[in-house]
Amino acid sequence: MKVIVGVSDMKVSSKPGEELITYSLGSCIGVVIYDPAVRVGGILHYMLPESSLDQEKAKRNPFMFADTGIPALFRATYTLGAKKQRMKVVIVGGAQILDQQGFFNIGKRNHMAVKKMFFRNNVIASHEDVGGCVNRTVRLNILSGDIHIKVGGEGEKKL
Amino acid sequence: MNAVSELIREIDSLQPMPQIAQQVLALAEDPKADTEKIARLIYFDPYITADLLKMCNSAYFARSRTIDSLHDAINILGLDRIVDLVVMKCGSSNFKGGQKGYGLDEGLLWKKAVSCAIIARDLAMRIRLAERHLVFTAGLLRDIGKVVLSRFVADRMERIQRLVAEDGYSFREAEKKVLGVDQSELAGIIAKKWGFSPRLQAVIRNSHMAGGAVFSDDAANVVYVADQVCIMLGIGVGLDGLAYRFHREALGALGLSARDLQEIIADFGDRIREVEDLIGSF
Numbered sequence: 480m481k482v483i484v485g486v487s488d489m490k491v492s493s494k495p496g497e498e499l500i501t502y503s504l505g506s507c508i509g510v511v512i513y514d515p516a517v518r519v520g521g522i523l524h525y526m527l528p529e530s531s532l533d534q535e536k537a538k539r540n541p542f543m544f545a546d547t548g549i550p551a552l553f554r555a556t557y558t559l560g561a562k563k564q565r566m567k568v569v570i571v572g573g574a575q576i577l578d579q580q581g582f583f584n585i586g587k588r589n590h591m592a593v594k595k596m597f598f599r600n601n602v603i604a605s606h607e608d609v610g611g612c613v614n615r616t617v618r619l620n621i622l623s624g625d626i627h628i629k630v631g632g633e634g635e636k637k638l
Numbered sequence: 639m640n641a642v643s644e645l646i647r648e649i650d651s652l653q654p655m656p657q658i659a660q661q662v663l664a665l666a667e668d669p670k671a672d673t674e675k676i677a678r679l680i681y682f683d684p685y686i687t688a689d690l691l692k693m694c695n696s697a698y699f700a701r702s703r704t705i706d707s708l709h710d711a712i713n714i715l716g717l718d719r720i721v722d723l724v725v726m727k728c729g730s731s732n733f734k735g736g737q738k739g740y741g742l743d744e745g746l747l748w749k750k751a752v753s754c755a756i757i758a759r760d761l762a763m764r765i766r767l768a769e770r771h772l773v774f775t776a777g778l779l780r781d782i783g784k785v786v787l788s789r790f791v792a793d794r795m796e797r798i799q800r801l802v803a804e805d806g807y808s809f810r811e812a813e814k815k816v817l818g819v820d821q822s823e824l825a826g827i828i829a830k831k832w833g834f835s836p837r838l839q840a841v842i843r844n845s846h847m848a849g850g851a852v853f854s855d856d857a858a859n860v861v862y863v864a865d866q867v868c869i870m871l872g873i874g875v876g877l878d879g880l881a882y883r884f885h886r887e888a889l890g891a892l893g894l895s896a897r898d899l900q901e902i903i904a905d906f907g908d909r910i911r912e913v914e915d916l917i918g919s920f
Contacts, residue, residue, distance in 0.1 A: 485910065485911060485914075486871060486872075486873075486907060486910050487907045487910065503872035503873070503875055504872055505869060505870050505871055505872030505873075505875055505880055506870040506871070506872075506880070507870075507872065526871065526903055526904070526907050527900055527903060527904060532897070532900050532901065532904060533901065533904050536904050536907075536908060539908070540907070540908070543904060543908075574879070574880045575880060576866060576869060576870060576880045576882055576884040577808055577880075577881060577882060577883045577884060578883050578884050578885070583884070583886055583896050583899070585870055585899075585900070585903070586870075611879075612802075612879050612880040613879040613880065614872045614876075614879050614880065631741065631876065631877055631878075631879045632741070632795075632799055632877045632879065
């Protein structure tokens, strides 16, 4: 069964019949994690780097921001038996509109936010598909752990 | 580019905006207009009334009680909202199908149109711009050119994408180079053909910032920024991707900072799921 992860949304699963998918990541980032030992995985689709922008919104929906959404994603998989040390981690998205520079570039800032958090917490992404001006769709099969990325205008590729 | 006559035929096959939407919009934009007159116009159209009630009871408005008459709808949601819903209903017919040429499945461009309209209206309120209904309508219809061009870009997409990837063109610039016309020019032509007010025509045309940016029109800037937010969020983005130019001057002209832009994104993020529900009620 297909489980759609919307914008500002997160889904985790341990059900072998499920496939998590998030469509059309632009400047947003999709963080995909999967523990093959227990076949538990999740996808987070966040919009913005920092919850300090609006604490109220972050409380209501932690998945909107990198700094509140990423810990929530990992924690949710831990409750299903996953362990950080075994985790396969993939980062997708962070595209940009043409001519965006410096601090206006939300895609770049979103990417920097996850990199910074991973560095601090000793998490290494096994694959990144970020940047450019394309949109991306990513899906995770819970049974096999297969991750597929589709970049706008190109065919889908399996990692 | 195909013959101009073929393009015109394609424009003619669009469903024009019904007269009632234009009348409601004209009255809503007139500060001296009698609000009763707007309500009466809507009351006498049973189809619009029925659709309005369906939309008013969608999760977008999250009301605890059911709205079961137009009178209730106006009292509870306010005439302002009702005007927007009438325009939204009337503008939906051309957007609902897919635009395969742009790689857009059914409903995706409509989702973008509604999102752009809602962000534009919220943005207008944020900067206290009086022309709220106008920017809502312009946001809703600014991509109408894509509906027409979809068939024409299909077999030229590879060339357009090559210009974007290899020669630094924006998607719109590449479209213009390959087809001789682009989505924004067409949107302006359609707005004129449908007899929109000169003001609405100008906002639709200028909100694409085509042919040299014009940043002196606040309404056009608002619609442009709303569209950029949609593109950043990947809403209604197909084979064109994010390959559109970001003119920060539009933000500057509106007195908005990078932080404001993020707040606008976050505000809309709060409502995305409700928007999907609203679209589902059409």
